[in-house]
């Protein structure tokens with residue numbers, strides 16, 4: 001069985017230690033960086049001779065247990081001036097010095113010319129001094145196993161300093177060896193190499209760093225100091241990369257359950273940070289960080305005894321207490337925003353922006369309205385708005401209305417929507433919850449559609465649709481909104497609604513009537529096209545690609561919200577000379593129209609495809625009309641001219657010079673003899689293009 005299959009069988013994952021690649025003499029294993037920037041073993045079955053050597057050395061499969069379950073533990077502080085040059089204060093340097101003093105070698109990590117953090121073996125004091133423990137950088141074992149093994153076989157002493165799983169892998173590789181001394185370090189998880197490299201390139205414009213210092217923080221966040229090849233020193237306080245590492249946004253998923261963290265440890269000694277816990281140790285001069293040393297074996301005892309007298313301070317601490325430290329826990333839960341972070345970087349967004357937005361739940365735009373109503377047109381309109389912002393490079397959050405209406409579910413399950421999960425705000429049932437959840441959303445948008453319908457006035461949702469949850473200082477915008485049913489101008493509730501709309505910074509509406517109503521109340525409103533007209537064509541192409549519905553070559557798409565309105569439609573089909581597919585809104589109750597033949601298209605994707613594939617569109621729906629125009633279809637719109645929701649239809653048709661396609665009944669359309677007349681779509685397009693530019697300009701200028 002291949003090593004990857006064996007790991008999968010055991011419910012484990014590769015942690016990128018390189019030992020299997022080193023041990024396989026048939027070249028069947030290669031280490032590759034995965035899409036998130038972690039090294040993974042891949043095996044080539046055609047080269048594998050099934051010797052099982054890789055399984056024997058893999059630390060995730062074979063765990064060499066060397067330490068004790070109850071080590072002696074000490075809080076320690078080194079004397080200033082005895083440090084490894086570019087590392088933070090650590091007793092590791094003293095153990096390294098001890099090994100050199102007895103003629104041995106030290107193997108620990110150094111920065112190579114490419115700013116990778118690789119293990120190096122040396123007995124040169126200068127090189128050993130340059131070794132550091134930057135746990136925020138991916139540590140790469142590469143081919144160090146054979147180099148250490150050679151020295152040990154030659155009877156030389158080696159002190160290996162690394163993270164616990166690397167110590168385990170080395171022990172598996174070399175077997176029991178009296179000359180190997182190992183020191184394992186506290187570890188919170190292997191960081192992503194890709195994230196590290198992206199960060200260096202973005203922040204410093206180079207991967208050629210000669211020196212790096214990561215200080216993990218305390219009260220003011222992490223500090224990164226970097227020195228470039230041309231000797232420039234760059235300082236990054238409150239560093240986002242360190243924060244991303246510390247909050248486990250960029251640590252390996254296979255480190256989230258670490259079998260090397262608890263006792264018995266893999267090193268003869270363990271060295272870890274006792275940072276804030278230093279306050280618990282009675283030591284008058286304990287300003288700054290204290291470290292902890294755990295003595296796990298007799299070799300560890302030998303090393304600790306060898307340096308003890310040179311320490312500035314040490315005192316025993318209880319192991320029971322150390323067990324409570326984060327790095328001693330095998331559970332390293334990943335940051336909940338990790339999927340969003342990877343989603344953003346995969347879309348080509350910079351590391352800094354992806355990390356910052358993911359960690360602090362920032363969004364450029366939050367949209368609320370009828371975005372997951374059971375209505376094809378409404379759903380599509382919101383998806384188009386979402387896509388428009390996404391294509392502008394904005395991070396978008398879809399905000400669910402809250403409701404506490406009796407009889408409505410208080411916590412609805414999400415419909416299958418087209419939005420990635422990191423674009424969906426968790427359900428908020430109260431105003432306060434909603435306020436908190438959007439505190440880092442820079443622009444809050446309501447609309448499009450009849451979100452200010454007076455039939456919603458009694459419901460809590462109207463508060464959402466007038467953005468009552470937005471902090472007063474946040475930018476609030478309405479996009480192509482409308483009042484829907486006729487406005488009762490002096491109605492008390494309506495006046496309250498207008499007061500709320502007045503608090504929106506920039507108002508745009510879809511129709512002249514809504515604009516006039518706003519004007520009467522002193523609110524300047526812009527006429528705005530529906531977002532379906534504004535987004536990129538590829539949005540519809542992509543949706544249609546996912547549809548598996550088949551449509552004939554010639555058909556009338558007869559799409560009705562109220563099938564009664566298309567009464568007598570057969571006369572139109574006869575005039576055209578081909579048949580129809582009758583589709584109703586997903587909100588239409590088919591029982592109400594018994595006998596009316598309805599084809600259920602089930603999804604927005606199938607609905608869009610039906611309109612795109614049709615030869616003629618007959619409808620009473622605003623959004624079907626919008627799509628018919630967008631796809632340059634001949635159409636007839638049938639609806640009473642004073643019908644509620646008719647304002648935006650009238651505004652659109654008159655704006656595009658298409659009023660002649662709107663009739664109150666099928667008979668009226670037949671009488672007008674326009675069924676077979678052409679529409680001058682080139683002329684329509686000229687107007688549409690100019691209105692589109694205006695609408696997009698307005699939206700862009702409205703955003704902060």
Ligand code: SF4
Pocket residue numbers: 003023024025026027028029043047048049050051052053054055
């Ligand atoms: S089983 Fe042997 S030959 Fe096959 S990949 Fe592992 S080490 Fe290589």
Ligand code: SF4
Pocket residue numbers: 003004013014015016017018019020021040041057058059060169
């Ligand atoms: S030996 Fe190391 S690199 Fe190979 S599969 Fe196991 S954990 Fe991964």
Ligand code: SF4
Pocket residue numbers: 015163164165166187188189190252254255258259260261
């Ligand atoms: S968290 Fe565990 S598995 Fe991951 S790098 Fe550290 S020691 Fe290895």
